Amino acid sequence: MSALPAGDGMRTPSAGEGMRALPVGDHALLVEVSSGDAAQALHAELLRRRGEGTLSVREIVPAARTVLLDGLDDPARLAERLPTWDIPPMPPRTDEAIEIPVRYDGPDLADVAALWGVPEHQVPEIHSAAEFRVAFCGFAPGFAYLTGLPSRYDVPRRATPRTTVPAGSVALAGPYTGVYPRSSPGGWQLIGTTDAVLWDHARVPAALLAPGALVRFVPARCS
Amino acid sequence: MTDRALSVVRAGLLTTVQDQGRPGHAHLGVPRSGALDGPAAALVNRLVGNPAEAAVLETTLNGCALRPRSAVTVAVAGAPCPVTVDGRPAAWGAPVHVPAGALLDVGHARAGLRGYVAVSGGVAVDPVLGSRSTDLLSGLGPPPLSDGMVLPLGRPDTLHARVDVVPHVAPPAELVLRVTPGPRADWFTASAVRTLTTGAYRVSSASNRIGLRTNGPSLERAVSGELPSEGMVLGAVQVPPDGRPVVFLADHPTTGGYPVIAVVRSTDLPAAAQAVPGTPVRFVAVRRR
Numbered sequence: 001m002s003a004l005p006a007g008d009g010m011r012t013p014s015a016g017e018g019m020r021a022l023p024v025g026d027h028a029l030l031v032e033v034s035s036g037d038a039a040q041a042l043h044a045e046l047l048r049r050r051g052e053g054t055l056s057v058r059e060i061v062p063a064a065r066t067v068l069l070d071g072l073d074d075p076a077r078l079a080e081r082l083p084t085w086d087i088p089p090m091p092p093r094t095d096e097a098i099e100i101p102v103r104y105d106g107p108d109l110a111d112v113a114a115l116w117g118v119p120e121h122q123v124p125e126i127h128s129a130a131e132f133r134v135a136f137c138g139f140a141p142g143f144a145y146l147t148g149l150p151s152r153y154d155v156p157r158r159a160t161p162r163t164t165v166p167a168g169s170v171a172l173a174g175p176y177t178g179v180y181p182r183s184s185p186g187g188w189q190l191i192g193t194t195d196a197v198l199w200d201h202a203r204v205p206a207a208l209l210a211p212g213a214l215v216r217f218v219p220a221r222c223s
Numbered sequence: 224m225t226d227r228a229l230s231v232v233r234a235g236l237l238t239t240v241q242d243q244g245r246p247g248h249a250h251l252g253v254p255r256s257g258a259l260d261g262p263a264a265a266l267v268n269r270l271v272g273n274p275a276e277a278a279v280l281e282t283t284l285n286g287c288a289l290r291p292r293s294a295v296t297v298a299v300a301g302a303p304c305p306v307t308v309d310g311r312p313a314a315w316g317a318p319v320h321v322p323a324g325a326l327l328d329v330g331h332a333r334a335g336l337r338g339y340v341a342v343s344g345g346v347a348v349d350p351v352l353g354s355r356s357t358d359l360l361s362g363l364g365p366p367p368l369s370d371g372m373v374l375p376l377g378r379p380d381t382l383h384a385r386v387d388v389v390p391h392v393a394p395p396a397e398l399v400l401r402v403t404p405g406p407r408a409d410w411f412t413a414s415a416v417r418t419l420t421t422g423a424y425r426v427s428s429a430s431n432r433i434g435l436r437t438n439g440p441s442l443e444r445a446v447s448g449e450l451p452s453e454g455m456v457l458g459a460v461q462v463p464p465d466g467r468p469v470v471f472l473a474d475h476p477t478t479g480g481y482p483v484i485a486v487v488r489s490t491d492l493p494a495a496a497q498a499v500p501g502t503p504v505r506f507v508a509v510r511r512r
Contacts, residue, residue: 023511025488062250065451066451136250141253141363210251
């Protein structure tokens with residue numbers, strides 16, 4: 001391995017290092033990388049290549065540590081080529097963050113404060129100071145897994161999931177923040193509520209948050 | 224309302240509107256959905272002269288009864304069953320003329336599970352993300368049929384039926400699912416991988432449009448940790464904590480956190496749609512194409 005050029009201290013290794021491409025059936029590949037950041041970088045590179053027409057695939061599904069490519073003509077050939085790709089780390093985004101107004105009034109606010117070891121009023125301050133990115137979507141249409149909080153603020157799921165979590169609940173689990181697009185059962189820690197419409201299939205685009213989007217939570221006054 | 228409509232007289236156990244589904248939105252958490260027995264849905268559309276993308280009805284076990292407000296051509300296929308028009312026997316697997324106001328009854332399946340009913344012009348409910356399919360996981364698309372519901376119909380094409388009659392293929396007594404191993408076969412013991420392809424599994428009554436659940440020997444994990452959520456494909460054989468393999472069907476979640484030991488060939492999934500609870504299931508390992 002060659003030494004980094006002097007004065008290029010910001011340069012990081014290709015996000016593709018340690019990549020594994022696992023075959024999935026006859027027409028898909030599950031590409032596994034070493035971190036969530038690497039998965040987001042790989043996802044961005046896959047979108048770029050699909051956009052320029054050099055990658056033909058029906059679905060590109062990012063997740064926690066993987067990106068699934070479904071609907072490939074020749075997965076084996078792509079699996080051979082992937083390790084040779086130079087995958088740049090995620091560039092700092094210049095586009096505007098999507099702002100989601102939140103009333104920090106969730107029933108688990110005190111529990112989250114205790115897990116974080118901070119007074120309750122600091123939870124909204126810490127949460128709304130972070131810049132989030134949609135790592136991936138899943139669970140329900142429009143449900144985004146957002147990363148951006150430092151890892152010391154990871155929290156476990158609740159020991160007993162709730163049978164009903166109201167639509168618009170802003171919640172934490174593991175390294176993720178999520179917003180429930182509709183009422184559903186759920187085990188995440190609820191810290192607030194928003195009136196933002198996460199999913200509306202009559203709207204274009206239907207999903208407010210798509211993988212790669214930048215997001216900020218803005219404290220709204222309780223009414 | 225226009226007379227291009229269909230009244231639901233008897234909705235049946237579970238009857239849904241289905242077309243070719245809404246692939247391409249998995250990254251937003253949207254399942255592909257669509258007819259579980261795609262070839263049967265395509266066939267009934269051909270029989271009535273509809274384009275392949277027209278929406279049909281998918282019935283479950285005991286059919287449904289419908290009353291069109293205008294004369295239509297219908298075709299019933301998939302699971303073989305009796306068909307009547309105003310009480311008189313009509314053909315299964317062939318175009319049938321139903322006069323305005325007559326009662327079409329699609330009876331209980333004699334074999335298999337899911338019937339497909341095409342109506343000339345297609346079921347014309349509003350599409351969601353390009354598809355009229357009911358998705359039972361996420362709730363997208365129209366709700367399942369209920370008694371008294373009225374479904375709009377599209378204008379019939381001038382296409383002529385491209386087939387006249389279809390051979391009657393009884394669903395096999397055993398469901399054979401060819402699988403390729405992975406992507407997470409290494410999360411299981413070597414004996415679990417053998418058990419999958421040698422064990423005596425049967426279709427569980429807990430099966431639905433989301434997945435074909437099985438009863439049979441439990442598959443033992445070699446890795447006990449949690450798998451971070453990852454993308455899931457149609458036909459994935461996911462193994463939940465109880466160790467009994469589940470084959471993902473059209474309404475499957477787009478991501479999941481239980482390891483996938485193998486993937487079923489997509490050409491074997493229409494047969495899975497017709498397998499009644501209790502049907503023996505044999506997973507056969509095949510080489511990747």
